Amino acid sequence: MTNSRKGTAVKKTLMSSALISLSALAAAQAQAATGSGSMSAIILTPIVVSGTVDLHFGSMTQTGAGTMLIDTTGARTPSAAVTAVTGAGLESQGVLSVTAATGLAIDLSMTAATFTVDDTGAGAPMNVNAFQLVTNAGGTAETITLAASPSTFPLGATLNLAAAQVAGTYTGTYNVNANYQ
DSSP states (O other): OOHHHHHHHHHHHHHHHHHHHHHHHHHHHHHOOOOOOOOOOOOOOOOEEEEEEOOBOOEEEESSSEEEEEOTTSOEEEOTTEEEEOSSOOOBOEEEEEEOOTTSEEEEEESSSOEEEBOTTSSOOEEEEEEEESSTTOTTEEEEEOSSSSEEEEEEEEEEEOTTOOSSOOBOOOOEEEEEO
16 A cells, blocks of 8 residues: 555544544533422521429428429429428419420420529528429420410429528529420
């Protein structure tokens, strides 16, 4: 084969290769596609929890150490050397108001197992524990679902009196966590 034939053959081979490459590229571009999908987000109402009725153990006397239970229905049960005094009408289970999105599960829980009440220094603080959220069997954590917002839920607990608790008015606070599940 002469050089001019070789050159022509090489040119034809290169031209064929270029045409095949362009055809493949055109075919690949013809097969390209663009798709789309949906996106969304849901912003929930922030949860707000507030005490709307104070947890009040009421008036009592004592001759020694003991406890005063107030359950989620407001019933009081003294133990040991503690006697409930009726008539003042102050005793009440606590009531929590929860504002949040309806129809979703919310975990309520006490931030600690024990809180204290104090009479601003004259007597020793008293522990409050054995919290009952929502029901008398609720314990310190309960899952709720709001049918309406806001909704209210009862709270009970036990007050622990020392053997020689000083007479006075004792106050304190408790804290509750609330989180969407």
